[in-house]
Amino acid sequence: MTNALEVSDLHVTLAGSHVLQGISLNVPVGGVTALLGRNGVGKTTTLRALLGLVASTGAISVLGTDVRGWATHRIVRLGVGYVPEDRDVFAGLTVAENLRLAERIEAPRYDDVYAIFPELRERSGQRAGTMSGGQQQMVSIARALLNGWPLLLIDEPSKGLAPRLVGELADALARVATLATVLLVEQNLALVRRLAQRIIVLDHGEVVHTGDAQELDDPDLAKRFLGVSGVK
């Protein structure tokens, strides 16, 4: 298996809007591939479609298995961790309960989790809803890491975080990327530039560019596809 993810002609229609219009992309095993694009081009919808959280048509292969028509929990159990855009921690549950809920293997890898996020060990009895945005992000990433899944889908992890926390998050994600293949949706291009080896750019529900992450240094590309003046 050379690709952790293979997607062909993926279409999604939400509330009458044709959000994804035939996306085809591959995510090779290992490293970080960033899925980029302006707001509303379908990045989050792509991740949700890969997990079966929204109805789609087209071919999706996850870790070498054709998952068309599969329920979300079956796709996840192939070995996919998911960190959603808004963290989606269970606010009424404690940190320990959030993590316990994510356990899918006999010996969950709490050592890996606590090595990256030692703070979570101290806060295990705290309700997740009372934590800061950065702490909730730790819980969300920790849930995805706990089973040592080979593929992680991470959606805008820096969203809403203070700049200081983004730096800490980048360090944590760099360590996460040594443990699994990562498909990363992110608006913070500096973070992408630091973490990713490959980029896939979406626009108007289609893949418009695929290439090396170093291309983000090219101000023309950044401006043309992403509407920004390049990575600072």
Next chain:
Amino acid sequence: MNVFLALTFSGIALGAIYFLAASGLSLIYGLMDILNFAHGLFMTLGAYVAWDVASHLPTSWGAPLLFSIAVVASIIGGALAAGLTEVLLIRPLYGRPVSQILVTIGLDLAVVGLLLGGFGSNSLSIPVPLWLIEASRVGGLDLPNSNFVALVAGVVILVALELFLHRTRYGITIRAGVENRDMVSALGINVGRAFTLVFVIGGAMAGLAGLLYAVVFSGDLISPTQGDSLLIFAFIVVVIGGLGSIRGSAVAALVVGLVQDYTNFYLGSHSGMAEIGNLSVVLLLALVLEWRPRGLFGSTL
């Protein structure tokens, strides 16, 4: 003062039965967004299964044993009815809330019609031990033993539910599912199993509520439409307590039971309006919704 204390005890017992009827309904709505109009049917079926089982056993076994078996039968009957409803009728309609409402209403009407056709509209009598229709003297008051049974059942179920929801993996899954069903699936959990389990638990409690309501407040008599009458108050309790909140249901059930009992006695006897307690409960619902539109305990478990 003695009258007030007796009314309070009776209101608490009524609240305990409302809690049994409402808590399952609340969990089902909280987790699955389903307004389950068949929940009253689970109460009715629980009572009828209890009656059927008890009436087919030899009377020589004695009323206490027969009643104990009837209690277990009501729980199993309600659970089975709810589980089958979820698997056969609700599951094919996931994501279609209007169809789910219609199918639960249709099921209720159809089965109540069948019960009326099969057993007639006359009430049937549940065999109960003598001590259950007697009273105990406590602090100078004669309190009905059946009220003690309802109270104990309510407290036991509340404690059991709390332990289940907070100490077991399935319980944690259900609490998480009430918050965010998609995210539970995205952690690799088959939410469908949690749905069925919640229906079964809700049905079990509804079945017990159906039997206890007959024993405590209907003179040991069951009828095909008793569940539907109880369902209205269960919905009111769920909305006042907060959709999906077990603790909210417990508090709201207590308040509704007390308000209904006090109003029936103090205002009903003076105004001549026999059902003024029901009106007071609806007014209470309106006041709570005006003050806290999400109910007393919001949407947390």
